[in-house]
Amino acid sequence: MTHTITYVFNIITLNLLKPK
Secondary structure, eight states: OTHHHHHHHHHHHHHHHSOO
16 A cells, blocks of 8 residues: 555656756
8 A cells, every 4th residue: 555655756756866
Protein backbone atom coordinates (compact mmCIF):
# COMPACT_ATOMS: atom_id res chain seq x y z
CA MET A 1 0.00 0.00 0.00
CA THR A 2 2.92 2.31 0.70
CA HIS A 3 4.45 1.35 -2.62
CA THR A 4 2.45 4.06 -4.35
CA ILE A 5 4.00 6.72 -2.10
CA THR A 6 7.47 5.47 -2.94
CA TYR A 7 6.66 5.62 -6.64
CA VAL A 8 5.37 9.17 -6.40
CA PHE A 9 8.33 10.19 -4.26
CA ASN A 10 10.70 8.78 -6.86
CA ILE A 11 9.07 10.86 -9.58
CA ILE A 12 9.27 14.02 -7.46
CA THR A 13 12.92 13.39 -6.67
CA LEU A 14 13.69 12.90 -10.35
CA ASN A 15 11.87 16.11 -11.16
CA LEU A 16 13.83 18.02 -8.52
CA LEU A 17 17.08 16.59 -9.82
CA LYS A 18 16.14 17.59 -13.35
CA PRO A 19 15.43 21.34 -13.18
CA LYS A 20 13.27 22.71 -15.96
